[in-house]
Amino acid sequence: MQEESASPSARPFDPGCPLTRDTxxxxxxxxxxxxxFPVAVVLPAGGCGERMGLPTPKQFCPILNRPLISYTIxxxxxxSWIGTIVVVVAKENQDLMLNIVQTFNHTKVKxxxxxTTRHRSIFNGLQVLSNNTDDALTTKxxxxxxxxxxxxxxxxxxxxxxxxxxxxEGASGAIRPLVSTVIAxxxxxxxxxxxxxxxxxxxxxxxxxxxxxxxxxxxxxSEYDFDFGTECLHLALQYCGTNAxxxxxxxxxxxxxxxxxxxxxxxxxxxxxxTSACVITEAAAEAVELAGAxxxxxxxxSMVQLNVTKRSFDTQKTDELTSFRRLASEIKQGNVLxxxxxxDHTEVSEQWERSVARLADITGALIRDRNPALIGQLLxx
Amino acid sequence: MQEESASPSARPFDPGCPLTRDTxxxxxxxxxxxxxFPVAVVLPAGGCGERMGLPTPKQFCPILNRPLISYTIxxxxxxSWIGTIVVVVAKENQDLMLNIVQTFNHTKVKxxxxxTTRHRSIFNGLQVLSNNTDDALTTKxxxxxxxxxxxxxxxxxxxxxxxxxxxxEGASGAIRPLVSTVIAxxxxxxxxxxxxxxxxxxxxxxxxxxxxxxxxxxxxxSEYDFDFGTECLHLALQYCGTNAxxxxxxxxxxxxxxxxxxxxxxxxxxxxxxTSACVITEAAAEAVELAGAxxxxxxxxSMVQLNVTKRSFDTQKTDELTSFRRLASEIKQGNVLxxxxxxDHTEVSEQWERSVARLADITGALIRDRNPALIGQLLxx
Numbered sequence: 042m043q044e045e046s047a048s049p050s051a052r053p054f055d056p057g058c059p060l061t062r063d064t065x066x067x068x069x070x071x072x073x074x075x076x077x078f079p080v081a082v083v084l085p086a087g088g089c090g091e092r093m094g095l096p097t098p099k100q101f102c103p104i105l106n107r108p109l110i111s112y113t114i115x116x117x118x119x120x121s122w123i124g125t126i127v128v129v130v131a132k133e134n135q136d137l138m139l140n141i142v143q144t145f146n147h148t149k150v151k152x153x154x155x156x157t158t159r160h161r162s163i164f165n166g167l168q169v170l171s172n173n174t175d176d177a178l179t180t181k182x183x184x185x186x187x188x189x190x191x192x193x194x195x196x197x198x199x200x201x202x203x204x205x206x207x208x209x210e211g212a213s214g215a216i217r218p219l220v221s222t223v224i225a226x227x228x229x230x231x232x233x234x235x236x237x238x239x240x241x242x243x244x245x246x247x248x249x250x251x252x253x254x255x256x257x258x259x260x261x262x263s264e265y266d267f268d269f270g271t272e273c274l275h276l277a278l279q280y281c282g283t284n285a286x287x288x289x290x291x292x293x294x295x296x297x298x299x300x301x302x303x304x305x306x307x308x309x310x311x312x313x314x315x316t317s318a319c320v321i322t323e324a325a326a327e328a329v330e331l332a333g334a335x336x337x338x339x340x341x342x343s344m345v346q347l348n349v350t351k352r353s354f355d356t357q358k359t360d361e362l363t364s365f366r367r368l369a370s371e372i373k374q375g376n377v378l379x380x381x382x383x384x385d386h387t388e389v390s391e392q393w394e395r396s397v398a399r400l401a402d403i404t405g406a407l408i409r410d411r412n413p414a415l416i417g418q419l420l421x422x
Numbered sequence: 423m424q425e426e427s428a429s430p431s432a433r434p435f436d437p438g439c440p441l442t443r444d445t446x447x448x449x450x451x452x453x454x455x456x457x458x459f460p461v462a463v464v465l466p467a468g469g470c471g472e473r474m475g476l477p478t479p480k481q482f483c484p485i486l487n488r489p490l491i492s493y494t495i496x497x498x499x500x501x502s503w504i505g506t507i508v509v510v511v512a513k514e515n516q517d518l519m520l521n522i523v524q525t526f527n528h529t530k531v532k533x534x535x536x537x538t539t540r541h542r543s544i545f546n547g548l549q550v551l552s553n554n555t556d557d558a559l560t561t562k563x564x565x566x567x568x569x570x571x572x573x574x575x576x577x578x579x580x581x582x583x584x585x586x587x588x589x590x591e592g593a594s595g596a597i598r599p600l601v602s603t604v605i606a607x608x609x610x611x612x613x614x615x616x617x618x619x620x621x622x623x624x625x626x627x628x629x630x631x632x633x634x635x636x637x638x639x640x641x642x643x644s645e646y647d648f649d650f651g652t653e654c655l656h657l658a659l660q661y662c663g664t665n666a667x668x669x670x671x672x673x674x675x676x677x678x679x680x681x682x683x684x685x686x687x688x689x690x691x692x693x694x695x696x697t698s699a700c701v702i703t704e705a706a707a708e709a710v711e712l713a714g715a716x717x718x719x720x721x722x723x724s725m726v727q728l729n730v731t732k733r734s735f736d737t738q739k740t741d742e743l744t745s746f747r748r749l750a751s752e753i754k755q756g757n758v759l760x761x762x763x764x765x766d767h768t769e770v771s772e773q774w775e776r777s778v779a780r781l782a783d784i785t786g787a788l789i790r791d792r793n794p795a796l797i798g799q800l801l802x803x
Contacts, residue, residue: 214613216605220679221624222653223604223617224597224668231665232595235625235656236604243602244616272603275616284612287605292680298601299673304689305682362802406795414787420799421743 072201076122080204081182081252083166084117086110086138086190087131087155099297100190101137104307105314105411106376109297110138111145112193112310117186118149120197125178127166128190129155151178160267160276163187164259171256184208185255187273188247194293194309195247202288207249211283214248214274215290242287245294248273254281311409331384335401362419369417380407381419396422453582457503461585462563462633464547465498467491467519467571468512468536480678481571482518485688486695486792487757490678491519492526493574493691498567499530501578506559508547509571510536532559541648541657544568545640552637565589566636568654569628575674575690576628583669588630592664595629595655596671623668626675629654635662692790712765716782743800750798761788762800777803 086100100110110128117123126149130138135152142150153169155162169179184207188195199215206213219241225233255273258280266276277283297306369379384400387393400422407415467481481491491509498504507530511519516533523531534550536543550560565588569576580596587594600622606614636654639661647657658664678687750760765781768774781803788796 210612212613216607217602219604220677221598221626222656223600223622224625224653224655225622226597226668227665230668231591232593232655232659232668233665234659235653236622238652239650241604241606241617244605245602269620271619272605272616274605274613275603278613278615284608284614287607287611287613292682295680295682296601299676301673301676301686301690305686308685309682366802402795406793410791410793412787412791414783415796415801418799418801420796420801421747 072120072122072197075201076204078183078208079180080123080184080186081125081127081170081180082117082123082186082188083163083170084110084113084126084128084188084190085155085159085162085166086128086134087159087162098134099303101134101141102303104303104310107145108141109193109303109306110190111141111147113188113190113195114147114150115145116193116195117188117200118147120200123149123186123200124180124182125149125151125170127151127153127169129153129162129166131155149178158268160259160262160270160273163273164262164267167252167256167259170252182252184249185252186247186249187255189296191297192246192294193297193306196291196293199288199290199294200247203247203249206286206288207251210286211254211281212248212250212274212277212285214285214287215245215294216242216287217245217290217292217294219243244272244274245290245296248285250277254283257281311411314408314411331397331400335397335404365419366417373413373416378407378411378413378416380416382422383419384422453501453503453578456582457585459564459589460561461504461565461567462506462508462551462561463498463504463567463569464544464551465491465494465507465509465569465571466536466540466543466547467509467515468540468543479515480684482515482522483684485684485691488526489522490574490684490687491571492522492528494569494571494576495528495531496526497574497576498569498581499528501581504530504567504581505561505563506530506532506551508532508534508550510534510543510547512536530559539649541640541643541651541654544654545643545648548633548637548640551633563633565630566633567628567630568636570677572678573627573675574678574687577672577674580669580671580675581628584628584630587667587669588632591667592635592662593629593631593655593658593666595666595668596626596675597623597668598626598671598673598675600624625653625655626671626677629666631658635664638662692792695789695792712778712781716778716785746800747798754794754797759788759792759794759797761797763803764800765803 086098100113101108103109104112114126114128117126126147128138128142128150130152132154135154138152141147142152151169153166156165167185170181170185172179172181184204186200186203186207203213203215219238220243222235222238223241224235227233250273254277258276261280262270262276266279270276274285277285293309295302297303365381372379382400382403384396387396403420403422467479481494482489484490485493495507495509498507507528509519509523509531511533513535516535519533522528523533532550534547537546548566551562551566553560553562565585567581567584567588584594584596600619601624603616603619604622605616608614631654635658639657642661643651643657647660651657655666658666674690676683678684746762753760763781763784765777768777784801784803
């Protein structure tokens with residue numbers, strides 16, 4: 042009778058860095074070579090999330106114990122060629138935001154107070170970068186990227202394209218095809234006309250600008266545009282005559298807007314995490330064999346690591362089970378979820394194979410669901 | 423020592439009818455009173471789902487073992503004032519669709535072959551309804567609702583508004599505010615101009631029409647519109663001079679377009695199911711007390727039912743556990759997921775309360791996740 046269990050000293054997943062993939066290290070080197078000028082990010086996060094139907098503004102909603110905005114910050118922070126991330130939040134959320142920065146160890150973030158509208162908030166963010174002070178975080182950048190706090194899945198390849206096009210053309214922005222037909226309505230609520238879908242695009246984020254252009258556009262911006270405008274590309278065109286270069290982005294760029302989008306974002310994050318799971322077993326020959334079978338059945342995209350640890354529980358003894366559950370509760374504080382799976386070792390190969398398949402099923406389900414309510418349970422394969 | 427387990431004879435959730443709520447029975451009566459004329463639905467389901475990045479067209483993707491399109495059909499079928507649902511599918515999916523109709527017991531569905539474009543498919547669906555035959559399913563309707571197979575969460579209240587406005591005005595359609603700014607692009611891929619977001623809306627589904635109007639519009643429709651058009655409201659305007667009445671719909675109307683939308687749809691369905699869970703316990707006094715606590719801690723919105731059953735397992739005996747697991751496998755065929763939760767009955771009230779809280783936690787998690795890989799497991803509260 043054997044017992045598989047994760048060792049608390051070896052972290053099966055690094056909770057601090059869920060969305061970084063190994064392949065991106067190579068990309069980051071390429072990015073550093075291509076971007077030899079200072080780049081900053083402005084992240085307006087002042088929204089109050091009234092569309093969600095939730096009390097918490099959506100950018101602060103937790104996904105797997107981490108606020109959405111922290112994932113977005115991380116998408117930029119991990120890139121060595123990005124120097125500063127200016128996060129603009131409503132005054133009442135400033136403490137919350139500073140707390141997030143500290144908890145999740147964000148080192149490139151500067152928190153700034155927002156204005157009454159989106160454009161005023163972005164302008165506040167840009168102003169912080171306008172003068173060369175001694176603070177390395179507020180050095181005036183060549184290019185500034187403007188993004189949304191609620192679009193966590195932005196990839197380096199797109200950020201590179203946006204940044205280089207902004208340097209070249211003065212302004213650039215991500216676009217997507219329209220999912221619905223857009224129509225103009227009469228004042229009485231009837232159809233006036235519909236637009237031909239193929240001729241239009243949805244303007245998404247990120248957008249990039251030469252800092253001097255977008256800062257000047259905001260300095261010249263009318264009160265009307267400040268209060269009712271929604272589009273930074275429009276300001277660059279209107280006030281500086283710069284026609285932005287448009288770059289088609291992937292579907293994952295979408296904006297977390299409704300409550301259902303949180304479920305979708307969670308599913309994407311879980312899927313990413315599940316492909317980088319480690320399996321930790323005992324050193325015994327059967328365990329290694331088992332781990333091989335597991336790796337095959339789990340079909341994870343990246344390699345399954347095998348760390349070796351020796352720790353066993355006598356499943357017949359109640360106090361051993363209790364101490365296993367206590368251990369699970371303790372290490373949950375460090376965001377490690379510990380489940381036990383019991384498997385009978387048998388020489389009957391058919392039975393063994395069935396058990397291994399069930400073990401893989403259960404393991405896959407546990408990794409996918411990451412259910413904290415089930416930690417410390419002893420399951421049977 | 424007690425053991426809670428669901429009895430296989432009493433179904434804790436009815437898998438056949440997950441999205442119907444009790445409150446809608448009253449609504450349906452109101453609908454029947456308001457709609458005293460024949461109404462049919464045309465559901466184009468010919469899409470091949472290339473945007474999903476999945477091999478299965480999205481309307482056939484399973485959510486909790488039931489294809490997406492079956493949820494959509496059900497949203498109409500449960501309304502007594504809707505007579506026929508014409509589902510238009512590509513020829514290669516006809517058998518699959520007939521199989522779904524049979525498996526999920528859809529009684530109002532007529533399956534029709536699709537055309538090469540969306541408009542041609544809808545026209546095929548309308549043609550089936552054009553002549554008065556003896557088949558009750560193809561009686562010519564007064565009003566026809568056109569909807570998408572991939573928008574399962576359409577509520578009766580909106581369908582009523584759409585239907586009555588169509589009868590009154592000739593055409594009607596659901597709209598939503600734009601989430602992104604819409605922009606026009608130059609041929610070279612630069613920003614030409616951006617539209618003022620407040621003046622435009624996204625045209626969504628459902629849409630309603632007097633049958634005679636939309637059928638005539640399709641009969642007059644140009645080849646260009648048949649091949650490149652995307653908007654039925656446009657056809658009613660262009661070919662019959664009918665300006666559709668526009669009605670703002672709820673966010674849940676959105677179209678399942680990308681892979682992440684399947685996760686969002688699953689979350690919504692699970693949430694609906696979780697609020698109508700039953701708890702089935704033994705008749706013992708402690709069990710009833712426990713059930714009360716459970717109901718409180720689970721915070722389900724609808725009532726938790728208590729069915730009484732007598733079935734116990736000796737958790738120390740391996741063969742009893744094996745037979746519990748076998749039972750779980752058997753009833754899984756009927757879409758019933760069986761999990762065991764072991765709880766020690768104790769007189770120490772603090773310990774008991776902790777156990778009950780953990781029981782509620784685990785139960786809530788199991789109901790929410792509905793993980794088939796964990797059936798037959800014996801968990802400890």
